[in-house]
Amino acid sequence: MKRLLPFLLMLLASGHAFANFSFLKQEPQVLPVEEAYTFDFGQQDNRLELSWAMAGKDYYLYQEKFSFETEGEVVLGEPLYPTPQNHFDDWFGDQPVYFDQVTVTLPILQASDDATVTVTYQGCLDGILCYPPTKKTVFLNAVAKNSGLTAQTPTGSSIEGAQTQQDGLAAMLAGDSLWLTLATFLGLGVLLAFTPCVFPMYPILTSIIGGQGKLTTSKAFALSFTYVQGMALTYTLLGLVVASAGVKYQAALQSPAVLISLAVLFVVLSLSMFGLYNLQLPAALQNRLNQAQNQQRGGSFAGVFIMGLISGLVASPCTTAPLSGALIYVAQSGDTLLGGAALYALSMGMGLPLLMLGTSGGKLLPKAGPWMETIKHVFGFLMIAVALMMLDRLYAGMVLDLLWALWGVALAAYLLLANKKTAFSWLKMARTVLLSLGLLGSVSYGLHAVMEQESAHQVEFVYIKSLDDLNREVAKANAEGKAVMLDLYADWCVACKEFEHKTFPKSEVRERTDNMVLLQADVTANDVQDIELLESYRVLGLPTLLFFSPEGNELSQLRVTGFMGPRPFAEHLDRVLKQ
Template sequence: MYPILTSIVLGGAQLTQRRALLLSVIYVQGMALTYTLLGLVVASAGLQFQAALQHPYVLMGLSVLFVALALSMFGLYSLQLPSGVQTWLNSLSNAQQGGSLPGVFAMGAISGLVCSPCTTAPLSGALLYVAQSGDLLTGAVALYALAIGMGIPLILVAVFGNKLLPKAGNWMERVKTLFGFVLLAAPIFLLERIVPEFWSSVLWSALGLAAFGWLYHVKNSLPFGGWKQSLIGIVAILGLLASAQPLLNRWLAPTQTAQQVKQIQFTRIANLSELQSALAEAKAQGKPVMLDFYADWCVACKEFEKYTFHAKQVETKLSGFVLLQADVTKNQPQDIELLKALNVLGLPTIEFWNAQGEPVPNARITGFMAAQPFLDHLTQQGL
């Protein structure tokens, strides 16, 4: 693929390295523009339908899709655009003038999909992740980074020729297999929102054992030996031990782990009326209020409960607060009304009111915050 694209970008001319670098960078930026816009579109849809995408059935369906993408990286089958679409995109790309800056940029923008037979699995995985995040910045940056990563080898080949391009061989299949293991991390990330913590640990450990076991298995077939091969073996063994450690810790000390988790008490509210009543009661008591928006599918919400709210200093600090929690897991109409009333765009979000019942303007927390930064934030806001 790279020699063909390189000849198109350079327009068949003998150019200096500086000119070749400029043209190849322009080409990659055109490709990155297409991917960035695609990321923004998907992230916008993800932001709008984020809660719907977190339904357990949707998460399970996406997990199956990620597994299917990973299996394609393992070589079980191939994913690509229909041949008619590929032919049309290729003809449109080839119609652009090679060797000129506008022509090269246009070819880069068009070629984002031309390269899809080689990038369908990682591209699809990235798009699904972006849709799940619902974050415009994440969508743009993730797809831009993917395009840049795809373009770096092209830039190197365009500038330095085939000197830097390894010969085709089994190493390419090993790279595909490696990315297959990377893709398998995505369904675990999705499923840990709906499965018990123990089973998410089992899945992560199983993935680590499989990946590092494969690495140890292929080390003897690598094109180099000596200390490099030994280093690969050591990394694989350390990875196997690290992957097994979480399960060993749970099996050897389950009682201690359970005893360490102490529940902090929240009062659940279901709608705006209950929130207003709770705020009025807290004002009468002269206490500040913290409202935690929570959902079962929100990983960062669970991190707040596990690492922040259960820290001893945080528990002491929050003992003087009225602690409210809105569970918006089911995304019911009353949940949507509450989210819109407080202009909450995503989870986790934590709101604060002072002892006079007034909202604290700059106290809102979005995203995970560890115990000490959380305490520092409350101090800065005078809470």
């Protein structure tokens, strides 16, 4: 025993010797859940902030275990989370978690005085134990119905620009600066005047002004202003209907029956420009068309206004961020007066270039003579172009491309023939060269359409129909750890087809989408399942693209409404893939 005593003393003097024996280590202190995660909350207007402070560096909370249940009259927006850390634990494997502290923000769309939110959360002590789910109930202050937008994104949020453009515009409408808001929507309307949905209005207005013969500037302005008012009225009223009743009314007005009827109407109007109004149409319809055309020739403001009303339907399928902002505001606030004023300002902005074009027509058109007959025929070709634009919403693809090529060949050939009858000059030679190039370009366009159809890159979508299909596919993607993009598509949506042909196939976009699961829902039929899917995600118009994180949460702040080109869309996908 005496021999062992020096050895034992030496071991005692060297405290670090015990560190080699794991069973002698001091385990971290296990605290009650209330002490492990100190919970706090605060409500600022329409924003509820929920905070947790962890008791030590080994405590953490799971992002996916947060859930929120409401009681009473309360509507919440999508929760905003800070950027989590990826952590592996023995219970759930790789998980996004929060150490030290975390604050989650809940937008409150509406709440009554007696409303509550029950928050559920779950965390673990690293390597020791996992706490059961814990619930906390928060009593809310009353919040009037609002856009549900928070004043700012939580610090460290992984979402860049948490408000979409349309949400920001909806918030602007909810603000106090009425004139600034209307001026903003007017300016945005001017920008929208150069989008594909507004282009058909230019030949319509030009043909109306051109059909009047020689006009004074004041008369041209009056007719153009009347036309723009008719277009703005239709666009405004249609927007209010969509905001109040949903996208199904927008779809109904862009149904095949309506679009084909409009295409036939413009073809019939074009025939009057060609002097071929002796078609064997029903007598009653022919009389009405003759009467409408005669009224336009006589400069009838009523006829021009009616054409403006019809033209408003041409632009109606285009859902853009400014339009969506006004629709969201009307749908959530019920303030149709302010929403309608914003839509009207947007429409007038779209009409300003039309107004300038129509007013200048009185000066730019040549004097009466042989050229007037040629110009009248050119207007006929422009009206046929409008009809093709209508059909393009139904039959986009190689067939319409070939029709466009045929239209270009016919127009170039007609102008070459008309040019041949003019006296020789250098200007005539220049016109001949340009028109010949146009003829060759139209032929080339048709050939290119056929070749492109054969070699086009087909984006591989998983097609879904119902809300159950969507949930199933999102769950499958979650199991693979992939984000999801849902393309809400309809045949009548022009910008949807632009996405399909101009954006999705591009290499910079495919590099991103190859790492995602791509879903597409064709809502052209507008049946019960389509309506349920659209209304469940409060979709007010197309095109709309929804994104879901690898955890299955919709990234509502990154929702895309309206067309985006390849480069900006690729950058947008980068933000999605960071989630």
